[in-house]
Amino acid sequence: MWEGKSGARTLINVETANPLNISKLVIIFFLPVEEQLRQLFEDNYDDISVGFDPPESAGESTSYLIRGIRDGVMYKEYLKQTANQGPRISLSFSCNGVPVFSSSGSSLWPVLVTINEAPMKIRKQHILLATLWYGVERKKPDVNQILYPLVSEGRILHQRGFTYHRLGEERRCWATYLKCFTDAVARCLMLNSMQFNGEKGCTECLHPGEQIPKGKGTVRVYPHIPEGELRTGQGTQDAFQAMTLNKTPFHVIPDYMHCAVLGTIRQYGKLWFDPKNHLEPLYIGGAKEEINRRLSKIKPPFYVSRPPRNTKDMKFWKAHEWYWWGIVYSVPVLKNILPNLYLRHWILFVEALFLLLQESIPKSQVFNGIELMALFTKDIEKLYGKEHCSFNVHTCEHLGKCVLDWGPLPDNSCFIYEDFNQVILKTIHSSKGVLDQVISQIRTIRSIPFILSTPAGNAILGMSVAKAERLLSPKNSVVCAQGNLEVLVLSPKLRAISREERLAFASQSVTLKMREKLFFSQRIVVNGEVFHSKTIKVIKQRNSYTDLLTNGKIFMVHKYVIVNALCYAVGTYLKSVKSFKLMADSRDLPHQIFVSKDAEPLSIVDVRDFVSKVVFLDCDYLNVNLVCIPPNRIDILK
Ligand SMILES: [Zn+2]
Numbered sequence: 334m335w336e337g338k339s340g341a342r343t344l345i346n347v348e349t350a351n352p353l354n355i356s357k358l359v360i361i362f363f364l365p366v367e368e369q370l371r372q373l374f375e376d377n378y379d380d381i382s383v384g385f386d387p388p389e390s391a392g393e394s395t396s397y398l399i400r401g402i403r404d405g406v407m408y409k410e411y412l413k414q415t416a417n418q419g420p421r422i423s424l425s426f427s428c429n430g431v432p433v434f435s436s437s438g439s440s441l442w443p444v445l446v447t448i449n450e451a452p453m454k455i456r457k458q459h460i461l462l463a464t465l466w467y468g469v470e471r472k473k474p475d476v477n478q479i480l481y482p483l484v485s486e487g488r489i490l491h492q493r494g495f496t497y498h499r500l501g502e503e504r505r506c507w508a509t510y511l512k513c514f515t516d517a518v519a520r521c522l523m524l525n526s527m528q529f530n531g532e533k534g535c536t537e538c539l540h541p542g543e544q545i546p547k548g549k550g551t552v553r554v555y556p557h558i559p560e561g562e563l564r565t566g567q568g569t570q571d572a573f574q575a576m577t578l579n580k581t582p583f584h585v586i587p588d589y590m591h592c593a594v595l596g597t598i599r600q601y602g603k604l605w606f607d608p609k610n611h612l613e614p615l616y617i618g619g620a621k622e623e624i625n626r627r628l629s630k631i632k633p634p635f636y637v638s639r640p641p642r643n644t645k646d647m648k649f650w651k652a653h654e655w656y657w658w659g660i661v662y663s664v665p666v667l668k669n670i671l672p673n674l675y676l677r678h679w680i681l682f683v684e685a686l687f688l689l690l691q692e693s694i695p696k697s698q699v700f701n702g703i704e705l706m707a708l709f710t711k712d713i714e715k716l717y718g719k720e721h722c723s724f725n726v727h728t729c730e731h732l733g734k735c736v737l738d739w740g741p742l743p744d745n746s747c748f749i750y751e752d753f754n755q756v757i758l759k760t761i762h763s764s765k766g767v768l769d770q771v772i773s774q775i776r777t778i779r780s781i782p783f784i785l786s787t788p789a790g791n792a793i794l795g796m797s798v799a800k801a802e803r804l805l806s807p808k809n810s811v812v813c814a815q816g817n818l819e820v821l822v823l824s825p826k827l828r829a830i831s832r833e834e835r836l837a838f839a840s841q842s843v844t845l846k847m848r849e850k851l852f853f854s855q856r857i858v859v860n861g862e863v864f865h866s867k868t869i870k871v872i873k874q875r876n877s878y879t880d881l882l883t884n885g886k887i888f889m890v891h892k893y894v895i896v897n898a899l900c901y902a903v904g905t906y907l908k909s910v911k912s913f914k915l916m917a918d919s920r921d922l923p924h925q926i927f928v929s930k931d932a933e934p935l936s937i938v939d940v941r942d943f944v945s946k947v948v949f950l951d952c953d954y955l956n957v958n959l960v961c962i963p964p965n966r967i968d969i970l971k
Contacts, residue, residue, distance in 0.1 A: 363482035374497040427750035442466040555727035557710040596725025598659035681709040692965035703733030825852035
């Protein structure tokens with residue numbers, strides 16, 4: 334079906350030909366993926382191939398755990414179907430519209446490609462830009478035009494593979510498109526299916542939906558149905574004439590960034606604050622001031638893209654901001670503001686999503702997440718009314734199956750593509766020659782994620798590049814080799830230890846002499862990640878110094894110090910308060926730990942015990958403070 338309409342006119346190789354105007358309103362560029370894969374394999378094979386053939390874990394059964402795409406049912410099916418191929422990789426692509434120059438209604442549709450088997454960090458650094466479709470004057474995108482070059486080339490990549498040179502020989506690798514990520518509108522365009530607001534509009538199940546009046550018009554809703562009938566692969570193909578790139582069709586997968594973050598979390602956030610609901614018990618607009626005060630006290634670590642913004646800017650919140658609002662801030666901030674009945678119900682969604690967002694997830698927790706999500710959707714009608722049983726909320730019910738089929742949700746989300754689309758947007762400075770501007774900066778675009786992933790990139794968060802370079806220079810830093818970990822201690826300064834510090838070391842059987850002089854520092858770099866300390870005065874909006882340790886305890890770092898060539902963090906433990914409940918009969922969220930406000934004595938920790946930075950919430954409206962552990966490291970990796 335995809336060859337018919339557009340034909341070869343759209344197949345444009347920017348390396349060899351000038352762009353061709355399909356019409357005066359549309360321009361398309363296609364950069365052959367084959368050439369990009371070849372170059373990637375020749376230049377970066379060692380990085381890319383880390384996840385290609387992971388060794389079987391010796392004797393240890395891990396089948397209860399889902400850690401990546403290889404543990405997904407559908408991926409195993411693909412492996413079986415392509416068993417007679419030689420070395421092979423599978424690919425994902427995203428196709429989402431990006432509005433540019435909103436006043437003119439122009440839109441840009443980049444098609445981005447990633448290698449599924451490469452580790453996430455590497456995948457983020459090597460996003461391939463395949464197609465750029467640019468339409469002006471509100472020209473509606475034609476998915477046939479956008480995807481035709483990719484489909485044509487994809488068939489060749491699947492059947493013949495691509496070649497590359499390594500260690501003096503020519504090698505071949507087969508590549509198959511397996512997954513596609515889009516929002517609900519583009520997903521239907523792509524599957525040539527009924528719109529999601531038409532009958533049986535869900536691409537995953539046969540829920541008929543229901544057309545009901547809303548305001549002056551009508552809306553299609555998807556109230557919870559227990560045991561709804563799922564579509565089968567063949568069924569989907571028949572119903573939607575699903576596009577077939579090769580013998581195995583690629584799969585258009587529900588994406589949590591769209592259905593859960595920009596869908597459900599945003600939908601209910603807006604609903605609670607909407608003045609139209611001022612007579613409803615769910616309305617919290619009257620407590621805006623207190624909510625904003627609570628939000629303003631939150632100083633997240635640097636991996637959170639920005640500190641929480643005032644709710645008056647809610648309409649400008651980006652996907653990342655809705656993510657942190659939903660997963661971390663919303664439940665504690667709405668305590669005693671959103672009626673308990675509603676908050677208890679919201680907690681079901683937050684816990685379900687947290688469980689499904691974990692990087693390594695036991696299957697039992699996937700089923701738990703599916704169950705909680707169903708409980709959440711089931712009560713929406715009763716609490717909010719049928720018109721709020723949206724398509725996005727319904728799609729969230731399919732996220733658990735997505736984990737079982739394709740691996741953890743962060744591996745299957747539009748976030749990495751969306752971030753890259755934002756980078757593309759930043760390269761456009763005028764409405765003339767939009768695609769030329771993007772293409773001419775492609776090499777720069779690709780270098781940006783790389784720069785951000787280096788220690789220098791991490792270090793520049795919160796300081797100027799010049800200062801970061803100065804800090805990282807060998808004469809300003811000391812390397813401590815601790816086991817197989819290399820710790821870079823930045824700008825250490827020699828000073829005498831205090832009595833309190835000496836006692837902290839003594840309690841861990843490390844004896845220091847009275848008034849001994851040691852090197853102290855405010856920042857260290859471990860595995861390319863910068864850890865801060867509380868004593869940095871210039872950074873006021875961030876707390877990048879509260880850490881989860883390997884023993885499950887939480888530690889707040891005041892400073893770092895080198896003793897006997899080892900780097901230690903000096904600070905205080907935050908004592909967990911297990912007896913505290915947010916509400917008498919509320920569930921305990923697995924990622925939220927209530928901690929005491931009482932000052933603990935100074936202690937020391939070997940920096941090898943750091944697991945990750947956590948989000949610390951100073952809750953002056955509770956008897957305790959709160960610490961939130963991020964669901965995974967994929968979403969927070971820069
Ligand atoms: Zn469905």
